[in-house]
Structures are given as C-alpha cells and as structure tokens.
Amino acid sequence: NAFPESRSVVLTGAASPRGIGRASAKYLAERGWNIGIIDIDEDAAQAVAAEIAEEFGVVASGVGANVADEAQVRAAYDRLELALPQIVALVNLAGVSSPVPYLDVTSEEWNRVMNINLNGVHFVTRRAVESMVSHGIGRVVSLSSVSAQRGGGTFSKTVYSAAKAGVIGFTRSVARELGPLGITANAISPGPIDTDIMGGTLTEERKVAMAADGVLPRIGTPRDIAAAIAYLISEDAGFVTGQTLNVDGGLYMH
Ligand code: NAD
Numbered sequence: 409n410a411f412p413e414s415r416s417v418v419l420t421g422a423a424s425p426r427g428i429g430r431a432s433a434k435y436l437a438e439r440g441w442n443i444g445i446i447d448i449d450e451d452a453a454q455a456v457a458a459e460i461a462e463e464f465g466v467v468a469s470g471v472g473a474n475v476a477d478e479a480q481v482r483a484a485y486d487r488l489e490l491a492l493p494q495i496v497a498l499v500n501l502a503g504v505s506s507p508v509p510y511l512d513v514t515s516e517e518w519n520r521v522m523n524i525n526l527n528g529v530h531f532v533t534r535r536a537v538e539s540m541v542s543h544g545i546g547r548v549v550s551l552s553s554v555s556a557q558r559g560g561g562t563f564s565k566t567v568y569s570a571a572k573a574g575v576i577g578f579t580r581s582v583a584r585e586l587g588p589l590g591i592t593a594n595a596i597s598p599g600p601i602d603t604d605i606m607g608g609t610l611t612e613e614r615k616v617a618m619a620a621d622g623v624l625p626r627i628g629t630p631r632d633i634a635a636a637i638a639y640l641i642s643e644d645a646g647f648v649t650g651q652t653l654n655v656d657g658g659l660y661m662h
Pocket of ligand 1 (some may be wrong): 506600
C-alpha cells in the first residue's frame with residue numbers, strides 16, 4: 409500500500425529540549441510530516457508541538473502520558489488520532505537511563521526501567537498498529553541502544569541493556585507477525601549521543617573517551633539519529649523490516 413497524500417508520525421519522548429525526539433520531530437516536520445508527540449511532560453509536549461506547527465506549517469499536536477501506563481497511552485493516542493491526518497508512523501523514543509550496577513539493583517529500579525523502556529514500547533506500539541493494520545500501512549521504529557548488543561559499557565547498566573535488548577526481540581517478532589498486514593518494524597541502536605539522558609555526566613573528557621572506543625572520532629548528535637528515523641519511516645523503506653540499524657560511529661559491527 410502507498411502512503412496517503414497527507415501523513416503523520418507520532419513520536420514518544422519528544423519533549424526534552426536537547427533530546428533525540430525533539431530534534432527528530434523537527435527534522436521530520438521539515439520534510440512534510442505532520443507531528444504527534446506523547447511525553448510524560450505534557451506542557452513541554454504541547455510547547456514543542458506549537459513550536460513545530462509555527463516553524464514548519466504542519467499539523468502538530470502534543471499530549472501527556474506516561475508510556476508505562478497503558479490506559480494513559482491509549483487515551484493519548486486516541487486524542488492524537490482525532491487531531492492529526494492519518495498516522496502512518498510511530499517512533500518509540502521515550503526512555504530513561506539507569507547507571508545502577510547490577511549488584512545494587514532493587515526490584516523497584518528493575519521494574520521502573522522495564523516498565524518505561526520495554527512495556528512502554530509495547531503499549532504504544534500495540535495501540536498504534538491496531539489502527540495501522542486497518543489502513544494496511546504502517547511504520548514502527550523503536551530506539552534500542554548499542555548497550556543491548558555490547559553488554560552495557562556506555563553509561564547505563566544491566567537493567568537498561570536488558571530492556572533495550574527486549575526492544576530488538578520485540579521488533580523482530582512484530583515485524584514477522586505484522587509484515588503481511590502492511591507494517592514494517594525496525595530498531596535503531598544509537599551509540600552515545602549528546603543529549604541530557606546521562607544526567608550531566610557527559611563531560612567533554614567523557615565524550616572523548618567514549619568516542620575513542622568507536623571507529624569515528626566523535627560521539628553522535630540527535631540529528632544523526634533523526635536522519636536514520638526519517639529513512640526507516642519513509643515510503644521507500646518498505647522492503648526493510650525486522651532490522652536493527654546501528655548509528656553508533658562503528659562501536660558495534662554486526
Ligand atoms: P532524553 O532524556 O533527552 O529524552 C527522553 C524523553 O522521554 C524526555 O522527553 C522524557 O520526558 C520522556 N520520557 C521519559 N520517561 C517517560 C515516560 N515514562 N513516559 C513518557 N515519556 C517519557 O533522552 P534521549 O537521549 O533523547 O533518548 C531518547 C531515546 O534514545 C531513549 O529511548 C534512549 O534510551 C535512547 N538512546 C539514547 C542514547 C544517548 O546516548 N542519548 C543512546 C542510546 C539510546
């Protein structure tokens with residue numbers, strides 16, 4: 409099936425000022441996508457949407473929801489569906505880091521990270537694909553991390569790696585089950601990207617040390633990830649599914 413003339417993308421976790429989500433929403437709006445944002449910070453989600461509508465002249469709407477709460481997710485998605493032209497693509501970006509060493513992990517921390525970084529991806533995807541299959545076309549992209557493939561070694565530790573590895577398995581299986589219904593599902597594994605997710609620990613010295621571990625002599629920018637998202641949700645990427653695209657400066661080759 410072809411994309412409709414006017415199409416929308418929903419991004420979760422697109423409210424933080426220096427985050428990958430906000431940069432991606434702008435990158436996609438600049439290329440003609442109408443934008444829906446779901447973020448736990450409702451005020452910021454609305455502000456970013458208003459800014460995008462103003463700057464790029466597209467339809468944009470921001471709503472508040474905790475992705476770990478299925479009822480909130482479904483209500484938020486319903487609102488976006490009413491506000492936007494056909495939603496063709498979903499990008500799961502909402503996530504939290506967790507630098508807690510495994511021997512110090514409490515059940516509370518384990519569940520917090522799993523609930524947001526893995527269950528959250530499931531809740532939003534499940535709601536989105538219910539509508540996508542009725543249109544016979546859809547693109548789902550979910551943010552994993554190179555730490556899922558390398559066993560940490562970046563900032564976050566085991567619980568984060570486990571949740572992000574779950575995203576890769578989830579993506580492959582959704583791709584297999586829903587491919588015949590017109591949906592593609594892919595994951596992106598970023599290496600270290602210059603945002604605020606590491607809680608201010610990403611000093612200049614740390615950036616240099618992290619870059620030295622890869623092939624390319626720098627850490628990544630939100631724009632590096634935005635461009636990968638734009639490709640994977642494009643109409644032209646219709647033969648690509650179940651993949652994990654590493655955008656990590658060569659940290660992990662597979
Ligand atoms: P960020 O902290 O800048 O942005 C995360 C966004 O998610 C924020 O807008 C936040 O409000 C939102 N959010 C957090 N918890 C939420 C919840 N429960 N419900 C709804 N929204 C919630 O982070 P970022 O660096 O832009 O990361 C985006 C994604 O990329 C995350 O999934 C992250 O794990 C992944 N990632 C980032 C890096 C990196 O180095 N920055 C590397 C690999 C993967």
